[in-house]
Amino acid sequence: MSSSATRPSRSRRRRAFSRGDRLTLGLFVGVPTFLHLLLVWIPAVLTIVLSFTYWTGINFGDIKWAGTANYTNIVTKTPAFYDALRNNVIWLVWFALISTPAGVLLAYQIDRQIRGHRFYQSAYYFPVVLSLAVTGIIWNFMLRSDGFINGIIGRDIDNAISFFGNYDINIYVIMVIASWRHVGYIMLLYLAGLKAIDPTLREAASIDGATEWETFRKVILPAMRPVNIIIVVITIIESLRAFDIIYVIYGTSAGLPILGVLVFQNIAGEGASMKGAAYAVILFVLSIGPIIAYLRQQFREDVS
């Protein structure tokens, strides 16, 4: 190996890019960076700034400094915030303990090529093709008071089962609907990961006399680490950003308060106020916090 002192060629070679190369690189790196800054980071930073103001969102001249008033208002005066927080937590727990493991289990079963696995695979994956908004429309049609299910069981609008209007159960109804899609999504991600696992690993495990569960826990799961990270992050994000399905079913009313709906409710329409921006910042911190913490811990383990 030659010493590095005699090899400054690395940086020289970089500088030796032709004009065309530089132009291409500039376009390929610069344009997305520019768009990303313009469409994601600048609005995000502006939202954070605006969350400390009073503004109706129309004339720039009307922006008034509010200090932390929007946040105090949310935390001390707005019961809906705690309802929403509770619902988001229930959502997260449900996804983490039920939907995501269910998706993993299905992926595992299908990967073992049980009979009819292709059919199951398509059936479970199908809802993922639909956006959550479309999912909401479909299930709204199924479950509302004058909907399909109530029709099938012969209930009229005056004695219908109130799936969406009974606030004791509606969050579970919504979560089952959301899971209908989420399970398929997780299944597909996991299935892709499982297919990539060297089958000799399994063989080795079974030769060593490991049970199915031990093989999964001690061999497959660690080998699936990159996919696991993605799935954890997706589960957190999907639970916290839940919005569209509820918006489709309840509109801006408070049928099922979750943080995403509160953001929209306070920032859309004539009632626009920067309280909505403050909700958005809270949601942002809640989403990004656990993800950063999780990723840091994972990468630290990787290094050690």
Place this chain on the structure above:
Amino acid sequence: MHDAQGGKYMSAENPVVRESDLGFRMNRRQLLAGAAGVAGAGALLAACGGGEVGPLTFGARTVDESPTKQLKALVAAYEAKTGNTVTYNATESNAFQNNLSQYLQGTPDDAFQWMAGYRMQFFAQQGLLVDLSDVWDKIGDQYAESYKIASTGLDGKQYFIPQSWYPWGLHFRKSMLADLGIDVDGVYNWDDFLKMLDGMKSKGLVGFAAADKGGWEAMGTFDIINARVNGYQYHVDLMAGREKWTDPRTAKVFEYWEQLVPYMNDNVLDLEWDGAMQLLLQRKAGAMLMGSWFGGNFKEQSDADYEDLWIIPFPEINPEHKRDTIDAPIDGFCAAKNGSNNEGGADFLAFAGDMEGVQAVLDTGVPMTSANKGQDTSTYDAFQKQQLAVMGEAKYITQFLDRDTRPDFAGPVVGPELQNWFKNPKDVNKILESLQSQWDALPPL
């Protein structure tokens, strides 16, 4: 922050609308005079500038069948008269409302459908609406003064062209009442009302069809019970923040409301307004509190269903206030400043407000009680005549809760809290405290 002096009414003599006058007071006589005005007077005024204003776009905030038919007829009549082309864009009502700020700041349609009162004033104040004072100079004599007041922004200029009004009252099907042997004209006060509901309930019917999934439907019930229990002035003052939600008088509203709960369908929070309407349409419910606009939906079913409709004022609760107040919102049009053709928008609205345009809408056969004096009330059908009678009994007119108070309070705060009340009526004190503290936390206007 909230003007304590603003309790004085607006009146014809004093048409300056102050910011604090969140509740519109329209003098009943003026409105009736408007509705009952001499047919056709001034109707043929050449209000329309016509000619060379250029193509324009119109934004409808409805995709429903009947209103679409009306608006398309209006557009067609305008095109036929002026040779000008109008592009018709329709958006579903809730989506349109939620998006309105962005819409008006972006590239809005030149003219669009909107509502009178606070909701118009707010956007006028932000400089997003075209000043329609010139149009009012042309067609103003076709409208009662009260409509002009309701069309006026805080700066004293007009930004709105009224199209129609409708009362909020108790709606029934006459055939059902006949079957039940109920004479609703005899239902005057609260006791009569509860007795009637008892009768309906004993026949296995839902007495009082209710819906609040949309979060706004129940506001009408709150408005009217508050006006009946505490009077018009208290209601207006509460909307403007001059009275407290925590006041025992406000709590009293919910005491009465709670008495209605046993007569309601038990899926209130699962039904939107049209769900409640279905209960009445399908003869599952005896009575429904709603704005009479839904008559058009009945007519879509059949003429017989429409002709079966009846309306009476909400019953008296406190004899001091009789049945002297009613929610009677005005719907109409505005022109958007950021539209590409302001002149065209105004020209179209001049036609829409003129009797010629109104007549084109009436000719569709979709029932409408027009704001224009030119619609002869003698041409009203029986249901419309009864609406007029219901209006006639009221001395004070309010718009509707979400048009009478701050938009950042009505939608995001009052709506959800009323839904919470349906969830558990026993929580009333907690809910009222929350309402008051959220009002107090609102940013200064």
